[in-house]
Amino acid sequence: MTNPQSAKKVANLGVAWERAFGYVQAVQVKDTIYISGQLSHDSEGKLIAPATLDENGRPADFSQMEAQIRQTYVNTKTLLAEYGATLDDVVEETLFVLDVPSAFAAGSKVRKEMYGRDIPPVASNLIGITALAFPEQIVEITFRAVIDGSVN
Incomplete structure (x- = not known):
């Protein structure tokens, strides 16, 4: 028997x-959605x-940081929609990034665009690291969301 x-x-x-x-x-557990590290890929798994x-x-170079961050948010929106979020x-x-200065510049722009406000009401961490799962990736983002409701 599953404990609800x-x-x-x-x-x-x-x-x-x-x-x-x-x-x-x-x-999703209770009212919290935990999203694994997201990368910039399309629906077929091709890196964007x-x-x-x-x-x-x-x-x-890190000139693709903005495009990678933007696609990562697009993928996250798809996952959130699975929960009505x-x-x-x-x-x-x-944000786990290979280059903090370029991520800060690109992220500040894309985050404001994606959240639709100058100061998104989101606790945010920007952490510099040495590598990600795929060599061509320069950013990975994890998310936590809280919704009003429970698992159906």
């Missing part, structure tokens, strides 16, 4: 790495705005 208080509602985007790594894109790599297989329900986000 611990029921989980999960969502995926159907990309290959969900099965390969063994995870779901989002989980991949960074150009240098001879060592590392990003050669929107970006208005997001309470926290964490």
Whole structure:
């Protein structure tokens, strides 16, 4: 018998790495939605705005940061919709980036655009890291949203 208080509602985007790594894109427990790190890919799993790599297989520049951040928010909006939620329900986000200055510049623009306000009411973290799952990725964003309601 499933305890209704611990029921989980999960969502995926159907990309290959969900099965390969063994995870779901989002989980709702009670009124909270936890969204796994999102990348800039389309519905087929093709990376959008991949960074150009240098001879060592590392990003050669970070000019694709804005486009990657924007697509990441688009993917997040798709996941939130699975729960009847929107970006208005997001309470926290964490950006994991390979270059903090370019992420700060691009993120400040895209976040305002996506949330539709100059100061989104969202706790936000911007963390510089050395690598992500795919060499062409320069940003990954996780989200937490709180909705009024419970798992159906």
